[in-house]
Amino acid sequence: MPFATYTVEIDFAGRTGSAAVYMDTGETTTTYAGAGDFTSAQAYAASASDTFGGDYDDVTRDATAIEVQRGRDDIAGPYRPGQARLTLQRVTDDPAATGAGGRELYNPASTTSPLSQFYTGSDPSPVSPGIRPLRPLRITMTTGGTSRVLFYGFVTSWRYDRATGSAEVIARDVIWKLSKTLPVTTQDPGETTASAIGKLLSWAGWTAEADRDLTPTIQGVTAPAGRTLPSGSFVNDGTERSGFDLLDDLLAASRGLTYCAGSVFVHEDYACRSLRKTADVTLADVALTYDPGFEVE
Amino acid sequence: MPSLRTRSVVVTPTLDATATATTSDELTFGTNVTGGAATSTTFIDAQADADALAAYLVATSATDQPIVRIVLDNDSDSRLAVIRDLELNQRIVATESVTGATLDGFVEQVTHKITNGGLRHECEIVVGARTRMVGIYSPDSGDQYELATYAADSPSEPPPYATYGF
Numbered sequence: 408m409p410f411a412t413y414t415v416e417i418d419f420a421g422r423t424g425s426a427a428v429y430m431d432t433g434e435t436t437t438t439y440a441g442a443g444d445f446t447s448a449q450a451y452a453a454s455a456s457d458t459f460g461g462d463y464d465d466v467t468r469d470a471t472a473i474e475v476q477r478g479r480d481d482i483a484g485p486y487r488p489g490q491a492r493l494t495l496q497r498v499t500d501d502p503a504a505t506g507a508g509g510r511e512l513y514n515p516a517s518t519t520s521p522l523s524q525f526y527t528g529s530d531p532s533p534v535s536p537g538i539r540p541l542r543p544l545r546i547t548m549t550t551g552g553t554s555r556v557l558f559y560g561f562v563t564s565w566r567y568d569r570a571t572g573s574a575e576v577i578a579r580d581v582i583w584k585l586s587k588t589l590p591v592t593t594q595d596p597g598e599t600t601a602s603a604i605g606k607l608l609s610w611a612g613w614t615a616e617a618d619r620d621l622t623p624t625i626q627g628v629t630a631p632a633g634r635t636l637p638s639g640s641f642v643n644d645g646t647e648r649s650g651f652d653l654l655d656d657l658l659a660a661s662r663g664l665t666y667c668a669g670s671v672f673v674h675e676d677y678a679c680r681s682l683r684k685t686a687d688v689t690l691a692d693v694a695l696t697y698d699p700g701f702e703v704e
Numbered sequence: 705m706p707s708l709r710t711r712s713v714v715v716t717p718t719l720d721a722t723a724t725a726t727t728s729d730e731l732t733f734g735t736n737v738t739g740g741a742a743t744s745t746t747f748i749d750a751q752a753d754a755d756a757l758a759a760y761l762v763a764t765s766a767t768d769q770p771i772v773r774i775v776l777d778n779d780s781d782s783r784l785a786v787i788r789d790l791e792l793n794q795r796i797v798a799t800e801s802v803t804g805a806t807l808d809g810f811v812e813q814v815t816h817k818i819t820n821g822g823l824r825h826e827c828e829i830v831v832g833a834r835t836r837m838v839g840i841y842s843p844d845s846g847d848q849y850e851l852a853t854y855a856a857d858s859p860s861e862p863p864p865y866a867t868y869g870f
Contacts, residue, residue: 409781411788413822471821478792478813482771482832486792548825550784557788557816600747637749660747662760666792675793680810687794688786692801696773 411550415470415493416459417562417576418544419522419537459545462532463507463522469495471573475546475558477580477666485655488583489667491546491558496573506530513538513574514567538565544578545670556669580667584611585650592653594641600633600661603641604674607650613672621674625682633661633676772807772833774798778825787827790814796831809833 459465470493477489497512504510505519506528515538517523524536539562546558561584564577590610595602601621608619622630636657643653658664662677748754774796778784792814798807813830 408778408823409784410778410823411784411825413818471819473816473818475816476814478811478830480813480830482812548788550788551781553785553788555788634747636747640747640749656745657747659745660757662757664793668791679793680795683795683810685795686797686808688790688796690774690776690786690796690798693774693776693798695798695800695805695807696775697771 409550411548413467413470413473414465414545414547414549415467415473416464416545416547417466417542418459418461419463419534419542420461459543461534463512463534463537466493466495469497469513471496473546485658486582486664486666488586489558489560489580491544491560491578493544493576493578494573495576496571510572514569515565516567540565544576559667559670581608581611581613581672582651582654582665582667584613585654588650589645589648590643590650590653591645592641592643594636594639598636598641600636600657600663600676601674602632603636603657604654604665607654608672611650618670619672623673623675623679625675625679626684628682630679630682631676633657633663633674771812772809772831774829774831776827776829784825787816787825790827790829796829798831807831807833
């Protein structure tokens with residue numbers, strides 16, 4: 408059975424930003440940051456600026472299980488942010504080992520892990536505190552000589568189990584990040600769904616053009632930009648509605664969809680399905696599982 | 705500013721011309737009898753647009769659409785390449801070898817599960833069928849779960865956005 412190779416990386420030194428970005432993660436008591444603070448704290452958001460080159464950033468050898476999911480459960484419902492779930496465990500023959508080779512490497516409360524804010528050891532290259540919320544996480548798959556990023560997002564949950572010495576890590580993509588912004592928006596003449604979404608992304612710091620594709624090319628045809636918004640409708644004062652609320656509202660009107668293909672935020676107008684005149688993927692010899700049923704309350 | 709508020713899933717079972725709608729038929733078809741998130745938007749300011757959106761939602765959601773799951777794994781290099789490049793909203797045409805049933809639909813959800821140190825990669829795709837699979841759940845067959853021949857429209861034709869009812 409052939410198999411691919413994978414690279415799992417966490418940028419333990421990247422994107423520290425201001426404390427305000429930690430918001431509701433429990434690290435600070437700050438709830439919603441001021442819009443300006445959040446924007447400036449997220450100025451590093453362009454993925455191209457990430458290096459994943461630190462001493463501990465490549466966690467591939469310790470990733471015992473990986474799950475990546477994106478999409479929606481109900482074909483009439485909204486698309487959820489993409490999510491990755493990792494199990495990290497530093498396996499060692501020496502249970503007493505500490506530092507980079509110790510089983511507690513992924514324990515955020517350890518005094519022996521160079522990734523912990525409580526580190527007291529003498530490892531020559533500590534990244535303390537490396538284990539923090541919103542660290543970038545990237546999962547890359549390589550097969551047939553071609554690599555593709557399966558997931559790019561930010562760590563939102565880190566739970567360490569002392570009994571097993573493993574950490575369960577959850578990361579979410581930039582669509583989740585939009586829910587943590589309170590954009591102040593103004594509307595330009597001829598504003599479309601796509602251009603409005605671009606403004607929301609910029610507010611969340613997702614500014615690099617290489618990381619967004621708002622009018623993708625579908626089977627050789629450039630996709631529409633969505634609806635032209637009614638005059639005065641795309642105005643938000645930054646006090647109540649989040650970037651995700653606005654995105655959801657925009658897509659409700661246009662019936663489009665958004666998702667993250669690796670680090671690239673993609674918007675597809677509803678007409679994109681009509682542009683797919685031929686199959687993108689043809690599968691033979693597969694099992695089709697259909698689960699009909701109902702539920703009455 | 706006018707706004708639209710409706711249900712994105714509207715259950716209106718569509719039976720074939722000879723069938724008689726009964727309560728049990730509704731239950732059989734109605735996987736979303738009571739469900740459906742409300743659709744509300746501030747980005748529509750004309751009644752005609754709201755009407756058009758409502759008509760569109762009814763057209764696309766009035767009938768129960770089959771949700772089909774396909775699980776792929778790393779059993780060949782070509783399958784691994786498919787898994788690597790798979791993305792939401794792609795159009796998939798899949799054929800089951802034993803029954804010959806064919807599905808034509810769009811990817812609604814993708815889940816990768818990589819275990820055993822990367823030796824196993826399982827990829828589950830949830831596909832919303834763009835066309836019905838004739839026989840997979842046909843009232844003509846007494847509501848039996850039956851895989852039969854595929855009689856949907858040609859994959860080479862532009863897909864109509866509205867789906868077909870049973």
